[in-house]
Amino acid sequence: xxxxxxxxxxxxxxxxxxxxxVVTVTEMMQTTSAPLPVETPLxxxxxxxxxxxxxxxxxxxxxxxxxxxxxxxFDVREGKTLGLVGESGCGKTTxxxxxxxxIPRTTGTVEYRGKxxxxxxxxxxxxxxxxxxxIFQDPVSSLNPRMTVGNIIGEPIQVHGIAKGGERDELVASxxxxxxxxxxxxxxxxxxxxxxxxxxxxIARALSLSPDFIVCDEPVSALDVSIQxxxxxxxxxxxxxxxxxxxxxxxxxAVVEHFSDEVAVMYLGRIVEKASSKxxxxxxxxxxxxxxxxxxxxxxxxxxKTRIVLKGEVPSPSNPPTxxxxxPRCPLTREMARGGDERDTVQITSGGEPVRVLRKxxxxxxxxxxxxxxxxxxxxxxxxx
Amino acid sequence: xxxKPLLQIRDLNVAFDTPRGQIRPVRDVSLDIFPGQIVALVGESGCGKSVxxxxxxxxIPSPPGKVxxxxxxxxxxxLPALPEKxxxxxxxxxxxxxxxxxxxxxxxxxxxxxxxxxxxxxxQHVSTKQAYGIAEESLREVGIADPRRRLQEYPHQMSxxxxxxxxxxxxxxxxxxxxxxDEPTTALDVTIQAQILELLRKLQRETGMAILLITHDLGxxxxxxxxxxxxxASRVVEVATVEEIFDHPLHPYTQGLLRSVPRLxxxxxxxxxxxxxxxxxxxxxxxxxFHPRCSxxxxxxxxxxxxxxxxxxxxxxxxxxxxxxxxxxxxxxxVQPGHWGACHLIENYEGSKVSLPVLNHRREVTANxxxxxxxxxxxxxxxxxxxx
Numbered sequence: 001x002x003x004x005x006x007x008x009x010x011x012x013x014x015x016x017x018x019x020x021x022v023v024t025v026t027e028m029m030q031t032t033s034a035p036l037p038v039e040t041p042l043x044x045x046x047x048x049x050x051x052x053x054x055x056x057x058x059x060x061x062x063x064x065x066x067x068x069x070x071x072x073x074f075d076v077r078e079g080k081t082l083g084l085v086g087e088s089g090c091g092k093t094t095x096x097x098x099x100x101x102x103i104p105r106t107t108g109t110v111e112y113r114g115k116x117x118x119x120x121x122x123x124x125x126x127x128x129x130x131x132x133x134x135i136f137q138d139p140v141s142s143l144n145p146r147m148t149v150g151n152i153i154g155e156p157i158q159v160h161g162i163a164k165g166g167e168r169d170e171l172v173a174s175x176x177x178x179x180x181x182x183x184x185x186x187x188x189x190x191x192x193x194x195x196x197x198x199x200x201x202x203i204a205r206a207l208s209l210s211p212d213f214i215v216c217d218e219p220v221s222a223l224d225v226s227i228q229x230x231x232x233x234x235x236x237x238x239x240x241x242x243x244x245x246x247x248x249x250x251x252x253x254a255v256v257e258h259f260s261d262e263v264a265v266m267y268l269g270r271i272v273e274k275a276s277s278k279x280x281x282x283x284x285x286x287x288x289x290x291x292x293x294x295x296x297x298x299x300x301x302x303x304x305k306t307r308i309v310l311k312g313e314v315p316s317p318s319n320p321p322t323x324x325x326x327x328p329r330c331p332l333t334r335e336m337a338r339g340g341d342e343r344d345t346v347q348i349t350s351g352g353e354p355v356r357v358l359r360k361x362x363x364x365x366x367x368x369x370x371x372x373x374x375x376x377x378x379x380x381x382x383x384x385x
Numbered sequence: 386x387x388x389k390p391l392l393q394i395r396d397l398n399v400a401f402d403t404p405r406g407q408i409r410p411v412r413d414v415s416l417d418i419f420p421g422q423i424v425a426l427v428g429e430s431g432c433g434k435s436v437x438x439x440x441x442x443x444x445i446p447s448p449p450g451k452v453x454x455x456x457x458x459x460x461x462x463x464l465p466a467l468p469e470k471x472x473x474x475x476x477x478x479x480x481x482x483x484x485x486x487x488x489x490x491x492x493x494x495x496x497x498x499x500x501x502x503x504x505x506x507x508x509q510h511v512s513t514k515q516a517y518g519i520a521e522e523s524l525r526e527v528g529i530a531d532p533r534r535r536l537q538e539y540p541h542q543m544s545x546x547x548x549x550x551x552x553x554x555x556x557x558x559x560x561x562x563x564x565x566x567d568e569p570t571t572a573l574d575v576t577i578q579a580q581i582l583e584l585l586r587k588l589q590r591e592t593g594m595a596i597l598l599i600t601h602d603l604g605x606x607x608x609x610x611x612x613x614x615x616x617x618a619s620r621v622v623e624v625a626t627v628e629e630i631f632d633h634p635l636h637p638y639t640q641g642l643l644r645s646v647p648r649l650x651x652x653x654x655x656x657x658x659x660x661x662x663x664x665x666x667x668x669x670x671x672x673x674x675f676h677p678r679c680s681x682x683x684x685x686x687x688x689x690x691x692x693x694x695x696x697x698x699x700x701x702x703x704x705x706x707x708x709x710x711x712x713x714x715x716x717x718x719x720v721q722p723g724h725w726g727a728c729h730l731i732e733n734y735e736g737s738k739v740s741l742p743v744l745n746h747r748r749e750v751t752a753n754x755x756x757x758x759x760x761x762x763x764x765x766x767x768x769x770x771x772x773x
């Protein structure tokens with residue numbers, strides 16, 4: 001008996017204890033409804049780190065860290081799109097999930113409308129989550145196969161107390177219509193739909209709580225070419241209508257260019273270059289961005305561009321190269337090391353063959369700095385200007 | 386130009402029995418592949434491109450699948466009619482295949498060396514020692530550093546790009562005449578994709594083998610293929626040289642696909658898209674399978690007399706298309722010399738004859754890869770703005 005009393009007491013204490021020193025629900029509701037000053041970004045990410053421990057042995061001792069995200073900073077402005085590109089394993093998905101607190105961060109801050117997002121707990125956090133949503137890559141595994149489409153879209157509406165019963169169903173119907181589906185589909189199950197239609201359902205669910213920030217994690221890469229452009233156009237229209245900001249995560253550079261206002265390129269957990277979309281594609285500064293752009297096959301039988309085929313593979317983030325993480329694959333540092341002073345260069349092994357690179361690239365980590373070109377065009381490279 | 390085709394597919398029809406009735410993933414597909422040619426088979430998921438390639442090697446699970454009719458001639462042998470014992474000599478030796486996901490085509494419990502050696506010894510009369518030598522050599526050819534050590538490794542010890550190289554090495558170890566590459570780079574990152582395609586082109590030039598490249602990526606097609614066949618809803622709807630397909634696409638589906646791909650450095654604004662979705666093979670529409678999504682038929686219906694048009698209702702919209710598109714399925718006809726199309730609305734379609742697409746064409750320009758020694762210099766040039 002005393003045990004139950006104890007539990008009950010602890011349970012009764014819990015909310016107050018957790019809310020100590022934390023933003024309250026009413027406070028939060030006020031902050032979100034107020035218009036945002038022009039200079040404050042909707043989402044501000046600073047020095048975000050997400051490390052995953054590597055555990056070994058019976059005692060599960062931590063023997064190392066996978067630095068999936070290692071010091072990432074950027075702003076997402078209201079109603080704008082930031083594109084995040086990079087190859088698999090570069091940490092772009094982890095960034096998106098850490099921002100939404102789906103994965104715990106290691107260090108760093110995320111501010112939403114100028115307030116520290118990591119300070120929110122319990123009920124106030126739950127309330128805040130309605131403003132920040134996510135659309136997943138795989139429209140099959142991200143929808144519960146045992147729930148009707150109506151319930152998938154309607155559940156968040158009900159949970160957040162926005163509407164219930166007939167009113168809820170009306171909202172669901174209007175959301176379905178908005179994403180280009182028939183309202184009668186609410187009674188059906190996900191398996192009855194094609195990939196493109198399922199992705200539309202996923203978008204309707206993300207929209208159901210009228211968010212102003214959506215993380216789009218590879219939203220079209222699982223879809224057929226003719227369907228991709230339909231979904232991209234839909235996302236574009238919704239942004240115009242509802243002033244939604246997107247963090248658009250993708251590996252397809254052409255899609256990102258088309259869709260984003262600003263683009264950040266990631267390599268091994270860090271941003272190596274960031275600029276406005278137009279500037280980045282016309283005037284790339286980082287050799288990795290350049291190689292990435294040149295590797296995209298053009299739908300043109302007489303390609304004009306020169307292709308740089310990078311040697312080697314993306315190194316493991318559990319054991320990244322020292323200095324600039326790109327140095328073992330970088331064609332630029334090799335070129336600069338050629339004919340350079342012996343003291344400034346160093347011999348390394350890359351892809352099984354010896355190459356000579358600049359010493360600075362191996363020893364020191366380059367910070368993001370302003371390069372020649374548009375203001376705000378930053379890149380992390382010792383060699384380019 | 387009087388070269389004989391290496392592989393001739395003639396009116397291939399494949400069916401699968403399902404609990405809901407028979408479906409036809411490949412209908413009346415004809416295709417020729419000449420020695421040393423790269424033929425691309427392009428289409429979206431479910432269009433029948435993979436089933437076509439699997440039926441060449443008779444790898445379709447049967448039941449439920451079966452080849453209903455059609456010939457697949459390799460030199461002068463008809464593959465569907467070959468005894469299984471003979472067919473086994475064709476697989477791997479004369480026609481090799483690589484798949485999209487390298488992990489599923491490698492056995493996780495055997496070393497890379499064992500797997501390549503198995504294929505080599507099956508088809509070539511060599512000793513085990515010689516076979517290991519061939520395996521090592523083929524790994525070196527696909528650009529794997531330290532091949533002798535790699536032979537002792539297991540697939541899980543390698544990255545995705547490396548595994549795909551191993552699969553290519555295995556496929557090429559018996560020097561096949563034809564390589565079927567089914568989405569060889571779809572699972573890979575863009576920089577690794579560039580490496581693998583570069584490698585395939587290099588090996589193709591050196592060995593003179595032909596490649597049947599199956600992909601949905603129009604960029605990969607444009608930069609690699611000689612001849613392109615576009616498939617939609619289990620049929621080939623357009624065949625032409627790679628230059629023709631990209632410069633003057635005739636079929637509205639091909640046109641729509643090309644318009645809906647976002648391009649690097651292209652103008653801003655909305656993407657064009659093809660409405661609707663790829664039809665399910667169990668519920669194909671009547672007539673031309675593309676008519677529910679066809680913008681050309683809608684445009685034509687707008688100016689045609691009402692009795693020649695039909696109204697179509699989908700959940701999303703209601704529109705009119707030409708009646709003929711909903712009743713008669715168009716055949717593949719040579720609408721221009723060297724350009725085949727299957728659409729009632731292509732100019733000159735009614736006056737053209739039904740014929741088999743045969744195109745012994747080689748592209749003039751291949752993708753413009755920089756030689757390894759010049760690479761750094763090019764990066765410097767581009768970054769300093771000397772080159773566009």
